[in-house]
Amino acid sequence: MAAGSRTGTAVTASEVxxxxxxxxxxxxxVPNQRLVEADxxxxxxxxxxxxxxxxxxxxxxxxxxxxxxxxxxVRSVPLEEALEIVEVRAALEALCAGRAxxxxxxxxxEELRAIGRAMEAAVRDGDQAAYARGNTExxxxxxxxxxxxxxxxxxxxxxAQAVRFQYRLSTRPGRSQQSLPEHLAIIxxxxxxxxxxxxxxxxxxxxxxxxxxxxxxxx
Amino acid sequence: MAAGSRTGTAVTASEVxxxxxxxxxxxxxVPNQRLVEADxxxxxxxxxxxxxxxxxxxxxxxxxxxxxxxxxxVRSVPLEEALEIVEVRAALEALCAGRAxxxxxxxxxEELRAIGRAMEAAVRDGDQAAYARGNTExxxxxxxxxxxxxxxxxxxxxxAQAVRFQYRLSTRPGRSQQSLPEHLAIIxxxxxxxxxxxxxxxxxxxxxxxxxxxxxxxx
DNA sequence: ATGGTCTCGATTGTCAGCAATTTTGTCACA
DNA sequence: TGTGACAAAATTGCTGACAATCGAGACCAT
Numbered sequence: 001m002a003a004g005s006r007t008g009t010a011v012t013a014s015e016v017x018x019x020x021x022x023x024x025x026x027x028x029x030v031p032n033q034r035l036v037e038a039d040x041x042x043x044x045x046x047x048x049x050x051x052x053x054x055x056x057x058x059x060x061x062x063x064x065x066x067x068x069x070x071x072x073x074v075r076s077v078p079l080e081e082a083l084e085i086v087e088v089r090a091a092l093e094a095l096c097a098g099r100a101x102x103x104x105x106x107x108x109x110e111e112l113r114a115i116g117r118a119m120e121a122a123v124r125d126g127d128q129a130a131y132a133r134g135n136t137e138x139x140x141x142x143x144x145x146x147x148x149x150x151x152x153x154x155x156x157x158x159x160a161q162a163v164r165f166q167y168r169l170s171t172r173p174g175r176s177q178q179s180l181p182e183h184l185a186i187i188x189x190x191x192x193x194x195x196x197x198x199x200x201x202x203x204x205x206x207x208x209x210x211x212x213x214x215x216x217x218x219x
Numbered sequence: 220m221a222a223g224s225r226t227g228t229a230v231t232a233s234e235v236x237x238x239x240x241x242x243x244x245x246x247x248x249v250p251n252q253r254l255v256e257a258d259x260x261x262x263x264x265x266x267x268x269x270x271x272x273x274x275x276x277x278x279x280x281x282x283x284x285x286x287x288x289x290x291x292x293v294r295s296v297p298l299e300e301a302l303e304i305v306e307v308r309a310a311l312e313a314l315c316a317g318r319a320x321x322x323x324x325x326x327x328x329e330e331l332r333a334i335g336r337a338m339e340a341a342v343r344d345g346d347q348a349a350y351a352r353g354n355t356e357x358x359x360x361x362x363x364x365x366x367x368x369x370x371x372x373x374x375x376x377x378x379a380q381a382v383r384f385q386y387r388l389s390t391r392p393g394r395s396q397q398s399l400p401e402h403l404a405i406i407x408x409x410x411x412x413x414x415x416x417x418x419x420x421x422x423x424x425x426x427x428x429x430x431x432x433x434x435x436x437x438x
Numbered sequence: 439a440t441g442g443t444c445t446c447g448a449t450t451g452t453c454a455g456c457a458a459t460t461t462t463g464t465c466a467c468a
Numbered sequence: 469t470g471t472g473a474c475a476a477a478a479t480t481g482c483t484g485a486c487a488a489t490c491g492a493g494a495c496c497a498t
Binding site: 439440441442443444445446447448449450451452453454455456457458459460461462463464465466467468 | 469470471472474475476477478481482483484485487488489490492493494495496497498
Binding site: 010047049050068069070071 | 451452453454458459460461
């Protein structure tokens with residue numbers, strides 16, 4: 001609905017896919033919501049054919065579920081699978097954290113510490129949005145520093161699937177107080193160029209995330 | 220070419236995708252080989268539209284590369300990326316091996332040991348095909364035992380991408396002699412219900428695979 | 439021979455329309 | 469009121485035709 005259609009511009013299938021991906025990430029469309037081809041086509045100013053192929057892409061990526069003759073809906077990821085995803089992310093982000101610790105330069109280490117300080121400040125000021133931003137930056141920077149493109153792509157895809165749980169978590173009161181020391185431990189280990197320590201700290205952090213997700217669903 | 224078209228049966232897009240996946244795995248089509256839509260349509264007895272969506276799927280999976288107006292080709296995975304893939308697989312299969320060690324029953328342990336004995340016999344008899352079969356069974360069984368569906372799917376997808384290097388490796392003389400003890404160590408740790416040991420043994424095994432791949436390309 | 443331009447064939451990309459299927463709405467009847 | 473049958477609407481699935489694009493080879497001038 002928020003999406004206007006610019007007349008004249010031809011919107012490709014991958015552009016449509018990107019828009020839908022964003023809409024899912026932002027929570028504009030919720031799990032199990034139907035994605036009607038004709039509606040999307042009008043909303044994004046694309047042909048139905050392009051919308052169709054976009055939905056195909058998203059199905060392979062695991063964001064969308066399709067049933068024969070019944071159309072596409074946003075896939076609803078069950079708790080059990082979300083925990084699996086966090087487990088896999090733990091393995092991969094631990095790998096990345098270790099590699100990052102091996103490769104980080106002094107300038108980059110200072111940048112990482114700055115993120116840590118910003119997150120501390122955010123917790124002190126109770127600024128949830130700033131904390132979430134720092135969280136994203138931290139994980140993103142470690143993945144970038146690792147130079148592991150395959151792991152990066154895999155993590156991205158998995159995170160997109162579990163976005164609903166991530167969202168729940170970040171708005172949970174007291175969550176940042178708990179995770180801040182975990183994040184600082186990761187930063188410390190990476191800046192100390194301790195690969196094993198960094199990997200361990202990352203695994204512990206994501207184990208705590210898994211636990212928090214489980215608790216947040218119990219309510 | 221080997222693929223005949225059964226007249227009368229309607230071949231769906233995912234069936235075509237499966238056939239092409241097989242063809243890539245089996246080495247019937249080689250990297251950089253063009254995949255012409257009309258040819259595939261005739262070979263598999265499908266419409267061009269179905270072939271098109273199949274190629275779309277495979278592109279998202281990373282098996283196929285598409286260039287605007289120039290069609291699809293089998294993606295050629297560079298060495299550097301193949302090593303990244305093995306690294307990611309190491310992290311994920313180590314996770315699976317650990318979980319398998321936690322969950323394995325006595326019956327399953329005996330089955331695992333049987334695979335180990337078969338692999339020993341294959342090396343003794345110089346039966347490369349049997350060894351490769353055991354290798355596949357072993358890794359597959361550990362992944363299944365772990366119960367980690369997300370990791371399983373990810374590993375599958377990655378392995379399909381790097382299949383060319385796997386193939387090179389298995390035909391390399393002396394390779395099985397080197398990897399047999401690594402495999403046996405994994406089996407032993409899993410059957411001893413030692414998760415950390417199993418994970419470590421798996422990581423070491425895949426580090427050795429990475430090294431062997433690098434060497435095999437240098438020639 | 440070399441380089442440039444042009445044309446043609448091969449191939450991909452796109453669309454509109456129709457067929458098939460599911461869902462929704464209506465109505466008669468117990 | 470509830471239920472089943474049936475018609476109508478909505479939606480997806482598919483195909484065939486056409487437009488757009490690219491590469492190869494012919495042809496020509498230098």
